[in-house]
Amino acid sequence: MSEQSPRPSKPGKPYRRPQKDPVRFLAFEALRAVDERDAYANLVLPPLLRKAREKGDFDARDAALATELVYGTLRRQGTYDAIIASCVDRPLREVDPPVLDVLSLGVHQLLGTRIPSHAAVSASVELARVVLGDGRAKFVNAVLRKVARDDLDTWIERVAPPYDDDPEDNLAIVHSHPRWVVSALWDSLGGGRAGIESLLAADNERPEVTLVARPGRSTTEELLREEAALPGRWSPYAVRLSEGGEPGAVAAVKEGRAGVQDEGSQLVALALANAPLDGPDEKWLDGCAGPGGKAALLAAVAAERGAMLLASEKQPKRAGLVAKALAGNPGPYQVITADGTRPPWRPGSFDRVLMDVPCTGLGALRRRPEARWRRRPEDLEGFAPLQRDLLSTALESVRVGGVVGYATCSPHLAETRAVVDDILKQYPQTELIDARPLLPDVPELGAGPDVQLWPHLHGTDAMYLALIRRTG
Numbered sequence: 114m115s116e117q118s119p120r121p122s123k124p125g126k127p128y129r130r131p132q133k134d135p136v137r138f139l140a141f142e143a144l145r146a147v148d149e150r151d152a153y154a155n156l157v158l159p160p161l162l163r164k165a166r167e168k169g170d171f172d173a174r175d176a177a178l179a180t181e182l183v184y185g186t187l188r189r190q191g192t193y194d195a196i197i198a199s200c201v202d203r204p205l206r207e208v209d210p211p212v213l214d215v216l217s218l219g220v221h222q223l224l225g226t227r228i229p230s231h232a233a234v235s236a237s238v239e240l241a242r243v244v245l246g247d248g249r250a251k252f253v254n255a256v257l258r259k260v261a262r263d264d265l266d267t268w269i270e271r272v273a274p275p276y277d278d279d280p281e282d283n284l285a286i287v288h289s290h291p292r293w294v295v296s297a298l299w300d301s302l303g304g305g306r307a308g309i310e311s312l313l314a315a316d317n318e319r320p321e322v323t324l325v326a327r328p329g330r331s332t333t334e335e336l337l338r339e340e341a342a343l344p345g346r347w348s349p350y351a352v353r354l355s356e357g358g359e360p361g362a363v364a365a366v367k368e369g370r371a372g373v374q375d376e377g378s379q380l381v382a383l384a385l386a387n388a389p390l391d392g393p394d395e396k397w398l399d400g401c402a403g404p405g406g407k408a409a410l411l412a413a414v415a416a417e418r419g420a421m422l423l424a425s426e427k428q429p430k431r432a433g434l435v436a437k438a439l440a441g442n443p444g445p446y447q448v449i450t451a452d453g454t455r456p457p458w459r460p461g462s463f464d465r466v467l468m469d470v471p472c473t474g475l476g477a478l479r480r481r482p483e484a485r486w487r488r489r490p491e492d493l494e495g496f497a498p499l500q501r502d503l504l505s506t507a508l509e510s511v512r513v514g515g516v517v518g519y520a521t522c523s524p525h526l527a528e529t530r531a532v533v534d535d536i537l538k539q540y541p542q543t544e545l546i547d548a549r550p551l552l553p554d555v556p557e558l559g560a561g562p563d564v565q566l567w568p569h570l571h572g573t574d575a576m577y578l579a580l581i582r583r584t585g
């Protein structure tokens with residue numbers, strides 16, 4: 114018998130080693146870090162990008178694409194999960210998280226970018242071969258081919274319940290927010306469908322990078338001359354960097370004369386600084402100062418008025434960041450590490466007090482694309498006693514006639530009005546000051562006396578501020 118087979122076997126496809134695409138691979142690494150280590154995308158990404166650039170793997174366009182893939186995938190996770198769930202025959206929680214990350218990255222390329230479908234599928238399958246192996250790459254291929262058959266709007270229509278049947282569920286899937294967050298934002302915003310839809314859509318946009326020219330240390334004119342930037346909308350100290358502007362490369366930022374700061378945060382600090390006050394105006398306190406954005410602006414304004422700022426922060430590491438932010442301030446200031454619920458200073462010591470309390474951060478979802486998925490309604494219960502204690506400290510720390518600013522970067526009513534209402538009942542010798550005139554020219558601030566800023570109305574984070582005067 115001949116050793117040769119009578120019919121030559123059909124040659125199999127030769128094995129081809131998967132090609133590692135540095136952009137997709139980096140985006141996958143970042144998503145894994147966010148999932149496995151609870152890392153923040155905005156902290157994980159920059160060092161990965163820097164390393165890739167140093168290795169010569171990346172140019173600026175690659176970095177922009179990797180950033181878009183990571184942020185877009187995380188923001189749109191709720192919508193993409195619903196789409197993927199309808200294309201696989203088991204519950205999503207039974208799909209391995211790394212497989213789900215490759216799928217979500219693929220779905221984002223297919224439905225959320227201009228990358229052609231065939232390129233999106235083949236790049237994702239190639240990534241799957243590198244990071245998951247050939248077997249699971251076939252699964253990825255099958256799912257993404259199904260997804261590629263329709264566009265985003267068609268998919269959303271298919272997987273979201275009709276608005277009239279369940280408005281919150283519909284908005285949760287259409288705008289990729291957890292349902293409880295949709296509900297909380299809507300409670301705070303009020304109004305009908307158009308407003309909440311604009312807000313949720315704004316949460317999915319990348320925010321502009323805004324700088325603050327710290328008074329006495331730099332001016333907006335200087336920044337506008339030196340950088341590709343536009344004047345801020347509301348704050349006299351703000352400039353908005355043009356798209357792609359790198360704040361880290363701005364000389365004034367490197368030297369601490371300017372900082373990166375959302376205009377909402379600037380407005381809050383300035384409203385407290387400008388609230389009318391009788392009597393001395395010499396001692397200011399920031400009781401929750403880390404990492405120091407508002408403290409640096411307050412200290413600079415205080416310096417111009419001959420006042421001093423005490424910046425206090427509980428976490429030593431964050432107190433270090435405050436010290437860094439304040440270094441070079443032209444007037445007197447002090448940074449201390451202290452628990453604001455057990456203050457080391459004497460009651461009634463300050464003329465102005467800012468309490469920018471720890472909160473869920475539901476007002477800064479534009480900046481933290483993963484935050485909405487990580488937060489739980491139970492977190493509110495965790496913050497509630499601390500927020501009340503810190504506001505009580507603020508009211509104890511201010512002198513009679515002095516002003517307290519209670520601020521959050523969350524619009525959740527449980528963290529804003531509920532805290533202020535509760536605590537003011539315990540401190541009857543206080544009055545709310547109308548904060549609206551202290552944010553001059555800013556429209557749509559509601560019925561007052563407190564103010565709530567919104568991304569879709571003001572282009573800022575959803576900062577909340579109540580100004581309270583001690584009357585006795």
Ligand SMILES: C[S@@+](CC[C@H](N)C(=O)[O-])C[C@H]1O[C@@H](n2cnc3c(N)ncnc32)[C@H](O)[C@@H]1O
Nearest residue numbers: 401402403404405406407427452453469470471
């Ligand atoms: C929302 S952040 C403040 C942001 C800051 N005002 C800024 O503009 O950069 C809240 C800060 O309060 C700090 N913190 C938490 N518990 C505290 C406490 N018991 N006493 C003082 N600070 C506290 C947190 O570590 C965090 O740095």
